[in-house]
Amino acid sequence: MYLSQARANDPNRATATTPRAASAPRAGAARSRVPGTVLALGLVSLVTDASAEMITAMLPMYLMYGLGIGYLQLGALDSLYTGAGALFRIGGGYAADRFGHSKAVATSGYALSALTKLAFPVVGSAPAVATLVAADRIGKGIRTAPRDTLITAAVPETDLGRAFGVHRAMDTCGALLGPLLAFAVLAAVPGGYDTAFQVSFCLAAVGVVVMVAFVRRGPLPTPRDRSLGARARLTFLRTPSVRRCTVAAALLGLLTAGDMSFYIGLQHRLAVPAGALPLLPVFTAAVFMTVAVPIGILADRIGRWPLFLCGHLAALGAYLFLWAAPLTGWPAAGLALLLYGLFYAATDGVLMAHIAPLLPQTSRTTGLAVVQTAQTLARALGALAFGALAAHGGPGTAFAVFGCTTAAAIAAARLIHRPGKEA
Template structure:
């Protein structure tokens, strides 16, 4: 893999760019810098996520109902502010970096505040602020990635970024485990180290990510007033509308990771002390497959791979529902399929959305699709929790699998290529 720093590489035209140069432009320096920011920030976030349930329930004596409310708040708030972040980022040159920096900075400030928040309202406010920061930064960050690379290499670029991000997700729980074992005031030490890591991530963003758009094929053209599209007009674009509908359809049947891990733990009769290791299986597979599947998406179609990723998730559901005995092989296969699902959908959806959205409103377009998906997944979590309570985990997961099959079939019809879709070339 050849890497090119987008701040120093000379602009070239598509006509005189050879195969080696096209490969180099696939992963510019801006993407690597943003990947480093995400890696460091994910170490910080996952340190807190790994210990938060135990800290709240065992340390502060919070009831399961109280924790459920906080968990819903933690996962739902970010979806509500993504549109704001995307829209603000599209205003003016350098707006993407500014809004992303505010989002990363807000999350960094929240980590040490957990040291002094000891009641449900205060902890809820801190978690809501943290998720607000994540919601603000996600669309601008993905817009910077899409604008820094050639359209033909977006899948690879997003794959590299998501691989670096997932490396942080692997390191965070391990670091939290080591800090808890080494420090006398374990939880406080985790929050302090997490805050320092988050601050380092903001510093890397400010120092190493260019504030202005780079000279990729998307940004070598001057902005024109006609490129500014009102937010309501975005959903009238067939490509954006269909992607949003599919993301929501599939999101409504995408069971929360926590429920999937809990179902697997019960199938295997796994000791509770081993439960925190299950997400590492998903993250490890995601890390290994993110870059190669991003390249596959560039070559064979991003929308097609996005749908195939949900078929991998359907396979994981089927294995958990099937009357198979619990074994380590079952666990490995389920976690591998789960990681393949994320590697085939997370960055791939962002790359596919960038194909359908003009550069001047790239942040807004990404936010529209991501908000629809996140909101649908939040609804699914609530519905699946209720179904689990009434029917039991296996019946509830079987219903989710049937819904996912239907959603995938409908999405395959919606995502068929259309002459009215906006391509990267026409979006310039």
């Protein structure tokens, strides 16, 4: 009797009425299989990313060689692509926490991105393309934090790295398939860009349907949790570990080159044929997809923050390699893309797996959105800075500057945020 009473009074013991216990399987079960919610969200991200990458894989070549824009303009568009939806992340995160409908908020973001695909066939200028890109990124901003909260609620804390690794691997599979689908469509229908846009919309629509039909909503907040105001939901910013992690992630984001500029710079520095430019993201995605799950498991074992910093060491290696350019052609490009893929695999989901346990459940989505927004806005500024450097000194200069400053930023981030140290 005394044993049963002690168990009942133990505050650390999960009960059937605890939201975390109701939404997450036991640790042992989680290691044997990935929860269905994570797999369903992975499938949604797979088809949505395939839809998006069908279009974005063609944009750098179209803008640079079709419309004749320069590095500065490309950097500006890259900055817009990266940062357009940043501020909407906080709004989406707050709405999900306030009303307890992470699934509904995430679904609205996926639906907005899907609708933008219908408008691409009727526009034909850089400003119009930029507007649609911004709308698509706003949809991404709205959905990202609620989606990551759904993943966090579906698994125990000890397996978050693995869960995010599985999701990001499926997401990146879509990034790999998107450019290939675009090439297949254009090969079957020469000049059929409208057809490619229609296929892109259909894929995005499938993602919305899967989201509605197969993704379970997260645990509902209590009436007391719903009544919390905006100020109360931001109290997590008073936690030193959260503040330091946010600052460090933003600092590293500031020294991240935009993807479009990175691939254009790689193509120029390593003498890769211009016609192969849309295929470069495929190599990065293949690396990401291959190593995301092993890296997530490794992060759970050795620590997520150290692995996050190691991911930026891979980016540092790519920048310095492209600055020195000791080799050219496809072998050199393969090495640079390998490093770039490792960078994304070790940073994207790993950061979310690291920060999620530091946040209170009542404002977890808002907290994830704040960290993502800080990082995304910093990356947008970094993309613009890289474009400006490349416009004035060439891509070699831009890679050199980013390589040297990234090394300093990694050292600073290691000092700024030390997991487990609150004072």
